[in-house]
Amino acid sequence: MKHTESKTESEDEFSFGAAQSDVEVTTADRLRDFYREFIYKPGLVAWEDNRTRIGATILAVYVFVGTVGTWLYRSPSTNQSERSLQPFQTMEAPLGTTSSGEDVLAMAIHATPEMLIMILSGGIFATALAVLIGTVAGYKGGTTDRVLTTFSDVAMSIPGLPLIMVLAVVVSPERAVVIGILITINYWAGLARSIRSQVLTIREHSYVEASRTMGVSTPRILLKDVIPNIMPYVLVNFANAARYVVFASVGLYYLGILPTSVANWGIQLDNAYSQAGALSGGGTMYQLAVPMIAIMFLALGLILLAQGMDRVFNPRVRTRLAGESESETEDDEDAAAPTEVMT
């Protein structure tokens, strides 16, 4: 991307934004304190990008709605307002009601916390496992590498969505945390492969070698020397994994494959589509539109964040001028692997 945005933001706005970006980006405060300079500094660079800023703002809105919003706004229940109310008619149900009198806005708002939990659990599971397997495989080499690489190759080759569907039928998970993990059950594999190829170059760096000669233990080297270097990349992929969790979970809820005990935009879509007669009349389009917009903006926020942060990390996406002087020692083929082709 060409970064044409003006550099005229006041210092005030800048730091305010950076702090907010941090909240969004790191997700785990523990990690943030630990790796402050590896996340905070790239975060500052990323924040200069419009995409990161918009993405982080969108996500902040979702976090707000999912935490404070659910507390401020009533929960959905049947017959809480007049039935089949069109949107913008009454302040009682601003976005209208379903044919059973449920407040559409309340349904959308109260589906947010579960979605955020799913995103967090799925994203953390996928990235943590990928980091663990990818760094160990890349750093250790030899038989460990071969075993782990084969393992992730096999996991990667099994199609995600059908596998999740079959597992969802077998396990029928009720809790959002479990669903998040289930959805990323083999998503980590592609990421582990590309992390491995990056670790291959990092392990040759002099400071890693120095640690090795000093007899520092492998877990310590991985934690102190290797992982901080791939942190920006991991965060980019956290956002991509999160987007995958959103798409897959809503799709599964829409199909009714996941248990409907948890509120979700997918269930809302399904109800609007199959029961509310959104097809025949067209007058109930708003019931479809509300969950659709909720899904799309969340995905947009995640994708913008990933794209914006990608700039910090990925030499391929840097501009031509900057790219010329960069010495690109990374394994380009692997770095450019389309980790997010699964939809």
Next chain:
Amino acid sequence: MNNYYVKRTGRAVLTLWVTVTLTFGLIRAIPGGPLEMLRARLVRQGVDPARIDSIIQSRQQQSQPIYVEYYEYMSSLLSGNLGESFYFREPVSKIITDALPWTVFIMVTATIILFAIAVVWGALIAYKEGSKFDTVSSGVAILLSSIPFYVLGILFVVVFSYKFGVFPARYRTSPGVSPDLSITFVGNALYHAALPIASIVITQVGLQTLAMRGNSIQVLGEDFVRVARLRGLSDRRIAVRYVGRNAILPMYTGFLTLIGFNLGGSVILEEIFTYTGIGYYMFEALINRDYPLMMGIFLVITTALVVSVYIADLTYGLVDPRVKSGDSSEAY
């Protein structure tokens, strides 16, 4: 070099074996089991309890040691026997051979179209990098990527099928159109496939365009492009021979992989469009707990994915001579 091919083939076989074993294990892990589901359905249909018992009895297999069952499962799979569907009362392989071509048709067509658009669009954006066209295009590409394909699919059905009635909302062809190679049939099939294909193309073209843009920008910065300019070669020649070729090549593996992944996504897509491909049957199998059909389709989709990635890996060295067969070609 040869060693790589041997290893790669071994890995593909290993993956298929793991998947087959996984499905074997899953069928046994499922609570209730197919027979319980069948019993529940028969009870709902009001079948006489005595008859239900005899039906269940006739289906019940003698319980054997697990390794014998596993051996029989494997050998029947190898002979192409995927079992019989509980729900449709037909051999699973028959259902799949009927449905698979349609799904492959949709997904391959969609993927080819979206790559064609992405290559041209991405190259154009890269060439005009930093212009208004770049900003707007990149923005549009990101916006499109934030729409799940099924959301667009639902929107298409609501708007084009029900509101305006310009496209059919369901089925592979109109009833009564006979499946031969006539113009009517092909035209009708394309007409029914238009909306599913469009929803895939529109929602997936963005990310591929951005990938192509990234590749092109990188190639544009390479020395050989500058040398070509200094040599006074025509823009057209530079664009096609120098930039285009080098930027498209990295997308080649992504192309084959995406076809495989889209096959996996067919379950949601075909359910929305009531398009009776393998995804549709897999959904029917899931809700009816028709395990033989469910596992059969799961195996077919996995095989398709494994084979497409395998082909991509093996042929990448051929299309891009810079890549030595080895680790670097195992990008994805």
